Amino acid sequence: MEQPPRPPRQRREPEVPEAPVALDERGTALSALIRDVLKEFEVEVGAAVDEVVVTVKPEDVSAICRIAKDDPSLDFKYLRCLSVVDYIETLEVNYHLFSLDKRHKAVLKASVPTEEPHVPSVISVWRGADWFEREGHDLFGVVFDGHPNLTPLLLYEGFEGFPGRKSFPFHEYDEW
Amino acid sequence: MQVQQQARTADTIDLMINMGPQHPSTHGVFRVVIWVDGERIVKAEPHIGYLHRGSEKLCEGELYSQVITLFDRLDYVANLNCELAFCLAVEKLMALEVPDRASYIRVILCELNRIASHMLFYGVYGLDVGAMTPILYGFRERERIQGLFESVTGARMMHNFIRVGGVKEDLRDDFEPRMAVLLEELKQGIEECDDLLSQNEMFLARTKGIGTIGPTEAIDFGVTGPSLRASGVLEDVRISEPYSIYERFDFGVPVGTYGDCWDRYYVRVEEMRQSLKIIEQAMAQMEPGPVAANVRRIARPPKGEVYVRTESPRGDFGVFLVSDGSDKPYRLKVRAPSFANLQALQYLLRDAYVADAVVILGSIDIILGEVDR
Amino acid sequence: MTVVQGIYYALGALALFVFLSFMVLVLTWVERKALARIQMRMGPMRVGFHGTLQPLADAMKLVLKEDILPSWADRRVYWLAPLAVFIPSLLLWAVIPVGRDLVLANLELGLFYIVAISVLTVMGLLMAGWGSANKYAMLGGLRAAGQLVSYEIPFIMAILAVAMLVQSLNLETIVDGQRNFAYILVQPLGLFIFLTAGLAELGRTPFDIHHAESELVGGPFIEYSGAHWAVFFLAEYINTFTIGALTVLLFLGGWRWPAMPFDGFAHSTLSVIWFLAKTYAVILFIFWIRGTYPRLRIDQLMAFGWKLLVPLSFVNIVITGIVLFYGWPLWTLTLISLVLLGATFYAISRHQGTRLERMTVTVHSFRGTRSEPPVVQPQPEAALED
């Protein structure tokens, strides 16, 4: 019993609402401050929900992070999180920063092409970035230039592919 | 120091010892390779990933309501705290108002879970330093808390109780009397546990001044939670970036001095008392009302991204949620506190004895489920 | 030696072996039950009445288990090690009287023999550590060697002080010497040294650094399985029993004190029971310590041994000698001993624990959001340097 293939259903693209921006006072002050401190670099300051988003060029990441940590008015001593998001054509590396003294927060974003993802390592700025970068290399194949030891952390030697990426088969099942 | 230098110049080689993945005190399947010179550690190299289950990837294929099950199993000692972090992230994205009663229930359960988690730490830490009884006292308290959890959520560990927009269902009628009994028992139990171990001479000898880390280094390594507070930094997400309804409670934040193993241990013991305080206040303030906001069964948060920090028993538990407007998260990154805390291990293990390695590892209280995810 | 004597000794040795094996079985049951009581548990319940047959089941299972020889092991050393541990522990009992006249060989140099034989255990542990070709086992073996050799000195010295009081090395004479008062009343310091050093000799908590289950996963015995492991187990429990028995004989008046109003056969029987009861009391005390205390680290253990117990044991000998030489009444010895014991406990609480202050955690209270920046307390580095 072979069923005839169904014609692809025509569907209206659903309207996707955007999350509203709700920056508090601290956030607005910070976005002005960041524009001021990072004026030598080509940065784009925006906002997502309640965080200041700073989009930077991948090659500037290391220098900007250094400034962000050492500048007394920014004072991002604490790297909350380092994550990689796969947007098919590009991989976006996110640095979530937080200042324990001033209690303001920001996200640094750098987009790199999926074919050749290279970002300078920030391990010299925050030592805590070490394993986060290794994880990013493991799961997404982002090469963090300058990282002393980019060996597999979560996966084992000889694992094929980058399982975090969208192109990796989702429910890949093989009998073990 | 000089003696050590001389010893190093002698013609010896360091002995490599592999601890783990199966070792009674690696707290799961953690592996650390240490090189020792006699009984002193020269170098240590942690290896993780023996419990990497691909949760983050699996989350991308689940509905928002289903993701909670996977979050339960991340930090499997503090399940409710993980659930809360995820639900807060989704709610923030959807700009949802959570009913008051639901928030109170969440806080009460999360603080109970914090006590349960610290009780596990207390017991296992006793085992690490070689005392075999504390673990049984710790688990006695845990068992009591789990009994209450069971009556509320229906499960001992994997609750799946905190949902987007509220909680699954209202508390049962017998909750308040049970809670009153439990609070009394816990108060007594915590004091008993404290008496049993904290000021024991041998315990002090084993943990005081061992594995110290200063505030600057701790922040640099991304150490958070009790381990950071033990180094003398007053940083608690519940205070510095209050989430849910934590700003309504009056509670203390214990802070250590030296950042050694004993401080890390005692900060946790003290935190249990403070959690009890929060629970008492919450019980007094809670009023009847709805327990869930009006959310569609299949939640579709708007497009956007959000990062939420919560204070889990192990530290700053962050959830980075990227949504593309569909019913499944586009990307979910979990910032696990144990993962970051564990990075400091190499630093902590410098110049320690082999026996101290176990004590230091125990004091940062890792849960492999969230380290490897 | 005649044939009859030979048969007598052989039968005696066999009886002793059976007795000791039985005692070990009882001991394991008592330990599990006692620990269970401390830990609010029941302990073994299913095998026999209240788990009384549990040790038997364990023993039978262990003997039936596969014996594994690790491929890299040093064969001969590996197989000989259990015997090297077990035989000395058995030999010790040749001179230990279980009750009045109940002793295999009533040696004049009984204590000397005990001291000489008890040192041999180190060899077996080292052999086990080396033969297993396992790094944990090796570390455990070396730890055991260091620990046992260092604690041998206070152990012997504590025995010596008792021998000085009686002017004899014969165990029966020592017990007879306690017909009026047990030596615990004269030598409380000696008892403390003896029991502490004895615990270290046994490798029991808080001195179990060579087993150290949370670090070394069982130390020298890590690779042994089945019957060979059972032999180690047997030896360990026989040793525990030995220390308990020696404590009773040397300090608690053996089967004598307080005296019993019987003679003849009734006295002999009751003396054995009385002796065993005392021994089990001491052993329960040892188990109690096991259930309570954490483990010491190797350097702390060595420091405790060499800096405290060894000098203390010498002082003990000297004061005993002075009191005996000048013929002072014995209660002066009690007094001096008690004062020294008090001083020791004071010194331990001052120095063994920690140089840092005891409470270093402070609680900062808040209501709602914190407005000021986080407190970063300066770390007092000077206190840590030492």
Add this chain to the structure above:
Amino acid sequence: MDITQGRGNTPAESIFERVLPNAVTAKSSELFAHARKSSLWTLSFGLACCAIEMMSTHMSHHDLDRFGVVTWPSPRQADVMIVAGTVVKKMADPIKLLYEQMPDPKWVIAMGSCATNGGPYYRSYSVVMGVDHLIPVDVYVPGCPPRPEALMYGIMQLQEKILKDAKERGATSQAS
């Protein structure tokens, strides 16, 4: 002379059996089985979430010691391996090794749905779909995680299995 004897599961007669045929030996094998079932020492080996419940089962409230079950840290002294938690591909080899290191006779309990078939991590790229792909399993305990009572029931089932094996195989009882 029966040619089938001395092969595979039916080893040749021992002298003991020749001298005292059947009556005593059959009973003795059952006696041994009783001994084995009453002293199941487990390998303390927790992988993930189920390890916490396994520990709970050992603690005062449930107290596995009542059945003579105690944990040993070294595989050499263990009889039962309770695989409590998700088995990851990276962990596969260590598990096999641990199983090999245990002396015969040995048993395996797969605790929880992860160890049984992958559980909630079914078809994840790094998870083994059940520990029975690696080592033979005697008892499966379902649940995520199983309650302590369930684990206790599993252990009782194992005890029954040991007895039954001894009865069925008679004199040549060799659990494997």
